[in-house]
Structure formats: structure tokens, C-alpha cells
Ligand SMILES: Nc1nc2c(c(=O)[nH]1)N[C@H]1C(S)=C(S)[C@@H](COP(=O)(O)OP(=O)(O)OC[C@H]3O[C@@H](n4cnc5c(N)ncnc54)[C@H](O)[C@@H]3O)O[C@H]1N2
């Protein structure tokens with residue numbers, strides 16, 4: 001196998017462009033989908049005080065069991081400042097600070113309430129129904145490192161940490177160029193021999209999800225002139241992604257342009273689908289030329305494109321490897337490393353990879369069901385079912401990225 005590895009390809013792209021240094025300070029309301037350019041340190045303990053977790057009565061544990069007169073009431077947002085003598089209780093609402101001299105809360109369902117006193121029938125432990133000060137985050141804790149992608153949970157945690165504004169990296173600017181005479185934008189009936197331009201929409205969305213600022217170039221025709229024009233001024237960008245024209249055909253002008261007018265970093269990488277891929281550098285801007293086949297291009301995206309975009313923030317993509325047994329044999333001897341889109345099945349505690357999904361380079365529907373990429377190493381002979389292989393789990397791959405699915409999704413996947 002003479003192709004370079006996925007890791008080598010990624011490193012070559014990184015050698016052209018490292019982390020973006022520019023950053024800006026923005027209100028947290030606007031920071032969803034951005035990436036932190038600073039460390040986030042909690043400004044205060046969370047909770048900031050011992051907080052009642054139930055509606056009920058605050059008291060001293062040592063006064064239980066017993067009959068306790070009720071001195072007053074404290075609600076969320078208030079502070080109970082009165083002295084609480086031994087043997088007294090204070091009515092307390094969920095979210096209210098525990099009065100200073102008291103050490104526990106009993107939920108109202110567990111006591112008998114009389115007009116001005118309660119009967120507590122049993123011993124109550126200290127700090128029952130109390131979220132203690134700093135139990136989630138203590139002041140001064142590092143909540144996030146620079147490079148953290150801000151999704152919904154991170155928005156909540158920024159607020160919890162007391163940040164009103166935050167420093168984020170400038171979004172990577174990415175030029176997206178799709179190529180092919182056969183491509184039509186959806187909206188009109190297909191001309192004979194034409195297909196809809198999938199990559200334009202797919203990659204604009206994948207890039208946006210990854211936090212990039214995408215420029216949609218007009219699709220380029222399969223001519224050397226059109227390709228040269230589309231790739232003439234790259235200086236405003238941090239990355240250029242092209243699709244199509246990167247194989248060995250007469251009309252594969254992208255690879256010809258890269259060979260003749262740029263510094264070619266690599267051509268073809270050890271992965272299938274997705275081996276038809278090139279990396280290059282022009283005017284200090286990295287170019288990632290992906291296959292026209294959407295399924296192959298998407299694999300290259302997950303293995304090289306996405307980790308590279310993420311590295312522009314100085315971050316890395318957390319990949320998880322799991323072992324599983326192939327549910328079905330994989331009979332094709334393979335020259336390149338194969339990444340099979342697969343579902344995960346667990347039976348009696350054992351993990352199986354079900355690879356009965358369409359695996360073609362042109363197919364993208366299979367990604368909707370793939371939870372894992374089952375890896376068949378380069379040069380493997382036919383692999384029988386039951387063989388243990390490594391599976392790669394990539395953030396954003398598979399059904400989890402759809403957030404919710406129709407009821408029958410697993411039973412009858414779209415073909
Ligand atoms: N003689 C050989 N032929 C091919 C080889 C090879 O090794 N020797 N490799 C095959 C593999 S694997 C792939 S993958 C493709 C890669 O081809 P290109 O990257 O040059 O892409 P195109 O030829 O332009 O297109 C391939 C395929 O994808 C369709 N396409 C292109 N762009 C889009 C788009 N934006 N949206 C939807 N579909 C698109 C295009 O119509 C073709 O069907 O090469 C094999 N050939």
C-alpha cells in the first residue's frame with residue numbers, strides 16, 4: 001500500500017495552517033456554535049449557597065424526631081436573616097438558601113403540619129434535601145479550556161459560571177467549490193445525464209455544523225478554465241474544500257490543477273471509501289480536494305476534514321474506539337483500510353457490528369443509520385463473521401446527530 005495514512009494527510013494539512021489566532025469578545029447569547037478562545041473559570045460556587053432541593057421545612061437534624069414550632073418562611077430569592085432558636089423550624093421553598101443556623105430540610109410530605117408547628121416522625125440526617133454550596137462547581141474551577149466548542153450544554157455552563165460575554169475564535173472561513181458538468185441545483189427537472197448537486201448542500205451544512213463560515217462558490221464546470229477560475233484567489237480563506245475531479249478521468253481537472261498550479265501535499269489516502277482525495281497548498285491556504293462521490297467525500301470529511309477544521313481552533317476531535325464482532329462476513333479482500341458503516345447491536349453483553357448497510361462510495365443514506373465505522377485493516381483477506389474488529393465512533397456521525405428519530409427508524413431504515 002503506497003497511499004499515505006489518514007494521520008499523515010491530516011498532519012500535512014496542519015503544516016499549512018495552524019490554529020487561528022484572531023478572536024473576538026461576544027455576548028454569550030450569540031456564542032452557540034462558536035469556539036472558546038479563553039479559559040473559562042467559574043466566578044462563584046454553584047450553587048452559591050446551601051440550597052433547599054425540596055419544598056418543606058428547614059431545621060436542625062438534632063431536633064428530630066420531634067414537634068417543632070414554625071418561625072417563618074424563606075422563598076427562593078430571599079435570605080432568612082432572623083435568629084432561629086434551638087427546636088424551631090422554618091418553612092422553606094425549593095431553591096431558597098438554608099437559614100444559616102439550620103442544617104437540613106425535610107420535605108413537606110414527610111411531616112404532619114398543624115397550624116403553627118410540625119411533627120417530624122423520624123430522625124432526619126443533616127444536609128438531607130440540600131444541594132450544598134459548590135457541590136456542582138467550586139469557585140475558581142476551570143470549566144472549559146480554549147478550543148471548546150459551544151453547544152447547548154456549554155451555553156448553560158457559561159451562564160452557570162457567571163460569564164456574560166466570552167472570547168471566541170474567529171470562525172474559519174471556508175470556500176466550498178463543487179465541480180462537475182453533470183450537476184444541477186435542485187429546483188428544476190433533471191436534464192438527461194444530470195444529477196442533483198448533493199455536495200454543495202451537504203458540505204455547506206457539515207462545515208457550518210463544525211463552526212465554519214462557508215462561502216458557497218458557484219459550481220464549477222469540468223474544464224481547466226472553470227476550475228482555475230474557481231481556485232484563483234484563495235487568500236481570504238483558511239481552507240478550501242472542493243469536490244469532484246480528483247480521480248484519473250479525462251475530466252478530472254481539479255487534480256490536474258493541483259498538480260500544475262499548487263504545491264500538492266498528497267494524492268490518495270489509505271481509506272475506502274474516500275481514497276480519492278488530495279491535499280494541496282496555494283498562497284499559504286490549504287486545499288482539501290474531496291471525491292465527487294458524496295458517500296466517499298463524507299467519509300473523508302469525518303476522518304480528515306472535520307478533524308482539520310477543529311484543529312483550526314487548537315482543538316481535537318474526541319474519537320472513541322470500541323471492539324466488536326462483525327455480524328456478517330466481509331468477503332472482499334481489501335487493499336486499502338475499509339471503513340464500513342455499521343449499526344451497533346448488543347447481545348448478552350457482547351457488541352456486534354451490523355454492516356448490512358449500503359457501503360458504496362456514492363451512498364449517503366447509510367450514514368443515517370451508522371453508529372460506528374467498523375475498520376477492516378489494509379491488506380486483509382476475506383474476513384469471516386464473528387471476527388473481532390475495531391470500531392470508530394465519531395462525534396456527529398450517525399443517528400445521534402439527528403437528535404430524534406421516527407418510531408420505526410431502526411426497524412425499516414430507508415433503502
Ligand atoms: N479508473 C479509475 N476510476 C475511478 C477510480 C480509480 O481508482 N480508477 N476511483 C473511483 C473512486 S473510488 C471514486 S470515489 C471516484 C472519485 O471520482 P472523482 O473524485 O474524480 O469525482 P467525479 O468523477 O467528479 O465524481 C464521482 C461521482 O460523484 C458524482 N458527483 C460529483 N460531484 C457531485 C456532487 N456535487 N453531488 C452529487 N454527486 C456528485 C459524479 O457524478 C460521479 O458519479 O472515482 C472512481 N473512478
Ligand code: MOO
Nearest residue numbers: 274275276296361
Ligand atoms: O476513492 Mo473512492 O473515494 O475510495 O470511494
